[in-house]
Amino acid sequence: MSKPVTLQDIANRLGISKVSVSKALRGQSDIGKATTEKVLALAHELGYRPNILAQKLSAKHTRTIGLVVPKIAHHFLTRAIDAIYISANEQNYEIVMMVSEENAELERKHIETLLSMRVDGLLVSVTEKTTDVEIFKYVVESGTPLVFFDRVIEDQGFVCIRSADEQGASDLVEYAINKGYTEFGHIGGYEQVSISQHRFKGFMKALDSHGLKPAENHIVLGGFSRSDGFSGLDKLLEQGPLPQIIFAVTYPVALGVLLRSRELGIKIPQDVDLVCFGNSEYNELITPSITGINQPAAEIGVLALSKLLEQIDNPAKLIENNINVPVEINVGNTCVGPGRQA
Amino acid sequence: MSKPVTLQDIANRLGISKVSVSKALRGQSDIGKATTEKVLALAHELGYRPNILAQKLSAKHTRTIGLVVPKIAHHFLTRAIDAIYISANEQNYEIVMMVSEENAELERKHIETLLSMRVDGLLVSVTEKTTDVEIFKYVVESGTPLVFFDRVIEDQGFVCIRSADEQGASDLVEYAINKGYTEFGHIGGYEQVSISQHRFKGFMKALDSHGLKPAENHIVLGGFSRSDGFSGLDKLLEQGPLPQIIFAVTYPVALGVLLRSRELGIKIPQDVDLVCFGNSEYNELITPSITGINQPAAEIGVLALSKLLEQIDNPAKLIENNINVPVEINVGNTCVGPGRQA
DNA sequence: TTGAAAGCGCTAACAT
DNA sequence: ATGTTAGCGCTTTCAA
Secondary structure, rough: OOOOOHHHHHHHHHHHOHHHHHHOOOOOOOOHHHHHHHHHHHHHHHHHOEEEEEEHHHOOOEEEEEEEOOOOOOOHHHHHHHHHHHHHHHHHOEEEEEEEEOOHHHHHHHHHHHHHHOOEEEOOOOOOOOOOOOOHHHHOOOOEEEEEEEOOOOOOEEEEEEOOOHHHHHHHHHHHEEEHOOEEEEEEEEOOHHHHHHHHHHHHHHHOOOOOOOHHHHHHEEOOOOHHHHHHHHHHHHHOOOOOOEEEEEEEHHHHHHHHHHHHHOOOOOEEEEEEEEOOOOOHEEEEOOOEOOOOOOHHHHHHHHHHHHHHHHOOOOOOOOEEEEEEEOOOOOOOOOOOOO | OOOOHHHHHHHHOOOOHHHHHHHHHOOOHHHHOHHHHHHHHHHHHHHHOOHHHHHHHHOOOOOOEEEEEEEEEEHHHHHHHHHHHHHHHHOOOEEEEEEEEOOOOHHHHHHHHHHHHHOOOOEEEEOOOOOOOOHHHHHHHHOOOOEEEEOOOOOOEEEEEEEHHHHHHHHHHHHHHHOOOOOOEEEOOOOOOHHHHHHHHHHHHHHHHHOOOOOHHEEEEOOOOOOHHHHHHHHHHHHHOOOEEEEEOOHHHHHHHHHHHHHOOOOOOOOEEEEOOOOOHHHHHHHOEEEEEOOOOOHHHHHHHHHHHHHHHHHOOOOOOOOEOOOEEOOOOOOOOOOOOO
């Protein structure tokens, strides 16, 4: 309604200069006590509220971090975002989040907007489709600190924080091998996404170290969502008898497998067993609960932020490029051994 | 690293004024074609990026909406937020979200910060503990449009968008009555929160219209989370024999009941049955899946935003104060009738 | 202790 | 078609 009160308004009323008002409001020492008090009182009375845009414009930094994520309604991201917000708040940083909707073009646009907002740094989890690295190179070259988390861009010199996908997958498969399984299948994600690659690598590594090898027709690819698990199981069935146990690239994919198996009357864990990378807060309520991997979402989010702030505070300092946060197995009621009884 | 390029930089290089550059960049008609092209080319070459802070400072509005939510990792909010972001993006509005962490003091602080950022409007879902309405009154008085969604503040003249809690609860209980249940229990949420009140009211209304009445020892209160369902069931058990069916105020509360009942060897739906307000994407995977209410989170979020934008575009126009978005029953494997077989 | 001047980067209004 | 002036609201610098 009415225009916001400005420093000048207060200054006029008090018959002093706006500079003095500014100083008083910020509690600077080079201003009289009496003046300070008058200013404070009037500012309160008038409901003065500093214009943050103006403050930021005249400051060198904005104490704002840009956050770009592919979506929000996603078990991992949701928790990571929550933790990032809380941690940023504690450190007096503002977060401006933008959602790329798994759209690389929009992602690029958002990043440009955030640069235009003069954010002090950028936290990014890329879309499933991001292949063009140019904008990110540009960000770094132009001097804006950048940290990727979860969905990262590897081997290009960026700072990347993520779960230890390879180790986790390997541990999980190792766990299954120790339960006695020998015939493994895999429903993988998008081939070009690093997550898919690492999890597959861990899968193969564990098998290899035990002299095992998956049959070719037991490896299928897809995406990361429930429907991909659904169709993944169908593909496996088309290609012949099922393996003893399926390693799904994500938790939603495992759920898809579970749902489809129910429809088809295939029993888990009796007819085929299942493990996956990931978990959910509902897992213990699901029958059978799925044996999988807990990803420390909050930890990864907070770590990414802290690495970013480190870079902001000390641009010269070199930061370790790749941090893989260890994950752990969450034992459920799948992967119970080939002598099947749940 | 290097300072960002400004209009003045481009102007200097071209030997023209920065105003001309500004005009050219924005494609205004009162500028020469040749000049425009030169400017565009150089801007591109230098990687010019407008300073949004400066743009907003000199503009009357910021095309920014402040969004305040109690948390992000929450089934309903997560989906609402996602939808709000997408819709805002389509309409060329920026969202600045802040998380109050269910802390009324922090909520207040965030709102003040957003006002300081000169957001064009505010979208708020309040904390469980918000009782002081003063800041919101102030927001409205100072002329910033404000819309509450989901967790709203009622009967104080604010614009509120939410699920039709009373209708939904009533429909659900009606549904249960038609299945043959007569002894109802309720595990409610925080008494002072409007959601709790409405759902309880709907519960009572449906019973009343059938001449039914819950026993006093079948009504217990708590909060909105899984642990509250857990302790809610314990309280009911302490107070005597269970009712035939429990109406839980939220989905997480129902899950708590489910988990606790498993621990205690109480069978659902055989020993006691269960319905709740809410649902989750995992419900069909849970055994038994819970009969509950689907809340149109995305719809509510988008509607709240659109009502806010309406107010922004036309401050004079009066907006309907309370919108209760209809909800519908999601049939699961609880509430199967007192002749129990799942 | 105070304030005038200049500047942050941009846009609107008004000449020329 | 182009430029000058002024102003958005604040902070920094420097002089008084």
